[in-house]
Amino acid sequence: MSRTLAAILGGAAGAVALVGIVILIIWFCLSHNRSVSRTSETGSSDPSVQVGRNVGVELALREARHFEMAELSLATKNFSDISLIGEGKFGEVYKGLLHDGMFVAIKKRFGGPSQDFVDEVRYLSAIEHRNLVTLLGYCQENGQQFLIYEHIPSGSISSYLYGTAAQVSQEKLEFKNRLQIALGAAKGLAHLHTLSPRLVHKDFKTANVLVDENFIPKVADAGLRNFLGRIDIAGPSSQVVADEIFLAPEVREFRRFSDKSDVYSFGVFLLELLSGQEANTLLSPDSNLNLVEMVQNYQDHSNISTIIDQRLGNRFTAEGMEEFIQLIIRCVDTSSERRPSMSYVLMELDRILEKETTLTTLVGEGIPNVILGSQLFKASK
Structure with a gap:
């Protein structure tokens, strides 16, 4: 009898313990869900909009x-x-x-x-x-x-390329320096795309790539469009018109922002790094093509080589420059599906910079078999 009673009491205790464990698990899940105040449901047709109370992110949110x-x-x-x-x-x-x-x-x-x-x-x-x-x-x-x-003290890259600081930027903007700037900006933009859900910059342009006192690039205004709501892309402002060149075709036509529209904007930024000019600059007074349209409609590399910033002289290798131009062409493809991801762009820039650094160092040591910029594309004709 005592054994039977003990068995009953033991079973009851086990059941109570099991119920207690289940209650603890449920309580933990509910409290964890409450602690994450933002979920992936944004209530917007644009998945990149991170506004409101319900955005899921893998970030330790701190009190701003x-x-x-x-x-x-x-x-x-x-x-x-x-x-x-x-x-x-x-x-x-x-x-x-x-x-x-x-x-x-x-x-x-x-x-x-x-x-x-x-x-x-x-x-x-x-x-x-x-x-x-x-x-x-x-x-x-x-x-x-x-x-x-x-506050980032040294201003934007645009001021060094074609703005107020353009006359003093030659040493700071050698080809390898421009690759380093592009690589740093790519790291910042790619980081936004790795968030969960990814954050689309939506307003990436050369003027939003700032440099600190050590000339380290920092991408500004990430997510700023999320504060603005629905705004007109085109308008009377000359600045708005100038910025439109950075917008991908699907953004201009359908307002479809995505990580691939950021890649397009980044490609225009790379083109300005290459040319030292604003991307909406016409090729000539008689031409209706701007720099972006020329790259999108390129026929051969010899044409594109004419838009390389003359301040670069021949202080780059033909191989590095050609690979850089090929990357630009891929980024500004009119088809979003054919554009690479920012992670790929980051990887390519890192590879091009490493090769360019190695080859130009070899040239400096007297190795004669590297084609310099003065012979750009001549070897392939």
Whole structure:
């Protein structure tokens, strides 16, 4: 009798323990789901839009810093004209010095308080990479919204290629240096595409590739279009028209942003690195083709070689340059399906840079069998 009772009690205890374990498992799953405040459902037809309360990311989300209006006003001398450094799609951009000695770039626009705005800042500020400009925090006060970024001191690559710093950039923009800049920017952009779900930049252009004091490239404004909602691609602004050259055909026609549309934009960026000119530059006064259209309609390499930045001289190998041009052609393909992924572009740039560095080092040591830029493509004719 006692044995039977013991067996019954033992079975009951086991059942209670099993139920307890099941309850613990259910509780853990529910609490874990609550802790992840963003899921992959965005409620948008564009899978790259990361706005709102429901975006799933494999990031340790941190609380984005909330800045006070008074602190930003003090940092920018009350948003004086002397602190104004530009204007973009989000609004005016000011340089500021915080009380802790940190320089920041502050984007300012009119807009009321919005939880979606805070959620998006929280998501984007959690993305950290050496080749991405960090979003530090935000402010919403007095009918205005502010985005606060780390300040990158040396400006954009566009200023060195064809802007205010173009006259002093020859040493900094040798072919190997341009490859290093392209590689760093590719690392930043490829990192966005590895997030889960992937983040599409949507506004990649040469002006958004900044360089720090060590000339390390950092991609700016990742995800900025997510703050803007539905905006017109074309408009009266000359800057908007200039930026349109970076948009893939499917974006201009159907507004289909994707990782492959980022690749197209990156290809236009590479073309500007190659030519030292804005990509919408016409080939000649009598031509209707711009640089991108020329590459897309190329007939032979000898034509493309005419758009290589003359400041490069012959300080590159024909092999490296030809492979670089081939990569550009693939990136700006009008078909998104034929474009490579950013991971492939990154791998190719790394390979081209390594080979170019090795071959030009050999040339410097007196090895005679490397074709220099002055003989570009002549050997293949």
